[in-house]
Amino acid sequence: MVVNSKQIDALYEFTRQHFVEHYDLQTELVDHLANDIEQIWQTQPNLSFEEARDKSFKKFGIFGFMDIVEKRRNAMTKRYYKYLKDELVQWFGWPKFFITLFIFFVCLYGFSSNHVQYFFISIYTPLIGWIFYRSYRLNRTYKKRKLESNKKWMLENIIFKQGGAVGAIIVSQFPTYCQLLSHTLYNQYLVLALSTGTTLLILCFYISYYLLPEKADKLLEKTYPEYKSAVL
């Protein structure tokens, strides 16, 4: 006996009911369950589809698919950071390196000046404002994409939501930066560290809030061979 198309759809629904919301993982688990159900039917042909499905699902343990989903997210987050790193590396090569150097020297000049507090505010206020604006835009785009396609992809979720988490962490560290500022006049190493850190931060924000979301479809195609056919 073979699992039919209607039962395949039922298996997709079954994975959704068990907290697997992303199509990439659903597809893999549906195929696994279908294979196992067919195997079970070879020895117990009298079992109904639902009985065979539940027997197969039990093999995933008491937490069902939850552990797989969590670990899949970790693996996909790792992949996201690899894409981010690949983009970041380009800013240290020709010709983008000049932009990186420009940002760094502006920061170095600002953090070395006597008006470091004003410089800090003039750099970070627009940056944080831009982050909030981009988060809002990305959130809207993500909702629109979800409406256009009924399939969710884990990497897509990370690309459009990950930046928000990074931004929140940076904003939460604001008091620490303010404390450090009072020491910059006396410590050249601190100025160097703050300039490097701010340069990297600006680049990372630009990549995660703008470049990666702009390249989302290309990255999704690269990550998921089934993406192109699934969204069409």
Add this chain to the structure above:
Amino acid sequence: MTIILRLLNENDKMYGYEITQKVRELTKGELKITEGALYPALHKLEAEGLLKVEVQKVDNRLRKYYRLTEKGETETVTKLEELQEYIKNMQVLINPNWSLQ
């Protein structure tokens, strides 16, 4: 992980369920890769760039096949050597050859 890499090295491309069945068949049921352990391992290897994925429509469903990348092939050789070394050391510890020189 080493078992998965070894199987893929011998079989060109495989899908998740096939791997669980193959392990069971080769070890005559002595070793069982649970579903909860297999997929996280495959996804981790994929994220590390050791495996690449291709999807094919089989019957009425999509099937995800895993294949070793070049990096994966090199890593398989290293992992197998490490495993053989480990087994060799364990054998020495379990069956020490006591002899007076």
